Amino acid sequence: MSSIMKGMIAMLFALVVMPQCLLAQEAVAQHEMRKQFLQLQSTIHEQNQLIKSLLTRVDVLETQMNGRMSTISLSRPDAAGPAMEGLSQGFNPEIGVVATVQAHITENTEDGEGNDTIALKELEINFAQYVDPYSRLDAIITLNDDLEENLVEIEEAYYTHWGLPLGFVARAGKIRPKIGKQNVLHLHQLDTVDYPLVIQDFFGEEGLAASGVRLQNFIPNPWDIPLQITGEVLRGNNGNSFSQISRRPIFNSHLSSFFELSDDIELELGTTAMFGEENVSGGSQGDNRFGVHVFGFDATLNWYLPEGKKAKLQGELYFQDRTDLVKTNFNPWGFYLLADYRFHPKWSAGVRVDYLETLDTANEHTFAVSPYLTFWQSEFANFRLQLQHLNPADGQPDNGIFLQGNFAIGEHRHPVQ
């Protein structure tokens, strides 16, 4: 056999036999791959089962964590309830300071306090914090450099407790009673530099603040109108109209309702009824117990205009029916009307008109008109210029100019009234 023949036989053998061998090897490889594939499939299935069980476990842990988070979240001051941060500073009360500086120039020639002078009218320091999950304590202390009054005074200091039976909210301590709209406000919250004259005459230059207890709730009604009722029992040793005797209390009640006349117009109406006793020398009231009756009506209309502008109209009317044991006037009465317009982020202007038949002047009246302009430097600082023309029932007419600045630092907030 020639070498050519041998080569051809070898090639033929290779062509016939080699593919068979390769096919056999491929079958083995395929079998191996299939085996590996099945193993992989099994592994994936196991992993899926593991992931599922882990996800279930995560769900359970998340649920447990969220239960805790609702507690932990309260440690943030932005959350509702006590700020229990667990660190000593977390228990410190909120502290704020508001300074009111006031200058007053008047035609009045008397050398009275506040005439032709500039003074720190009031420095208000407030402390507040939750007592526990059910209650809160607020204390507002005021200091002034007035020469005729106390330098330090408790403006308000009260304990508030919610969650009482039937949904009541109670407040006890020294409070500004719920008499209309302006008496509950602090000096720096007013639209004007002073309280309306009827409030000054009936309850004191800075309104009535007295120790006592308050209960507040809403009265249900079929129209879903918020009817809020407030009942207060106050110590009697405060106020111009009352006894100045601690054990002869003042009873006060206020009923208010609120209406949304449109998306932009709100109306709030309220009535006040107070009962107390006169300040009779010797303390004998005879048959005239609770001889001082004060009745009042208040109305506030807020109109929210585009671009942050706002117009407010407010009025309060009070009259008294009292026994004739002390005061000259048995039926003093008075009212104020206030119009305020915030027409610019930095500016607002308004006017207050006062009319009053005072406790001490029957059948004659006091009249005042007080236009003002306020510059709002920021939410925490403002300056106010107020003119006042006063025509008192028992004196000479007077014209005055007030300039007032209010400045706030720290944590300072006001209750919703």
Added chain:
Amino acid sequence: MNMLSKIVFSLCVALTSGFITSPEVSADVIKIVATTSTFASLAKEVTGDLAEVDYVASPKRNVHTYSPTPKDVFKVKIADVFIHGGADLELWKSPLLEAAGNPAFLGEKNTVIHLSEGIQMLEAPQELTRSEGDIHRYGNPHYWLSPANVHIIVNHLAMRLGQLYPQHVDVFKRNASQFQSRLKKKEVIWQSELSPYVQQAIVTYHRTWSYFSNYFNFIVVAEIEPKPGIAPSAKHLIYLYEIMKSKDVKVIVKAPFYERRTPKKVADVTGATVVTLPLDVGGVKEATDFIALIDYNVSQLKRAFSKGVV
């Protein structure tokens, strides 16, 4: 009537008047009150017909300076769940809850849900001082203006409400999921519509639009307010004229409750366009829900960028 009788009588009258005002949890419908209309709208998306959802602050007013009314107090008093933004968005929240005195929301209660949990807050101040204006201690609280954050909010709502009402957990999850599907589809459209204006510089009135701008990739170069809550001064306006010209700012964004005179003045000098965008659902009549709110804002911005029309 002697004094003691009067005291007893007064207390009886007061207690009787409140006899049926005790907050009661309805077995059927969940009563939810949210601080803002947007949070209320998102809660409604999650709860569907299972809840009556109301809100406190009008979307037409500045939520920071809102004063709660007696009606708001009444709403909170009778609600089962209270939802708020947290992060000092609503500084009036605690006085509101205290005035309402609803024990469900005071103390350690799960019925108060604050939505900033899980949100990556922007612009947290390095130092807490009012010399920096009306800043917020936890950072910028306008986080809901980013659709990405709204996914987190909705998930959070579904989870927290599911814990409170486990019998409805599946419905809450399904509703949340359906809302998110719709939101995702819209997100693609919004991104596409505003894609030509990516990296555009804008000026805003207040530091309100940081999350929105981050999401849509705009650059806020300045605010009309020199510092948060501080009204603009003449000196600041000069600064604005310079920076807007140097950064080629074409659009000034303001919310409806901010005055228009100053932005208009700046726009007149710099050639920019003022566009008024609502922050919350109901801020304009077209913004009937969250998706409609962003729809409206995207369309207004697109118009302002493309045509210079307000």
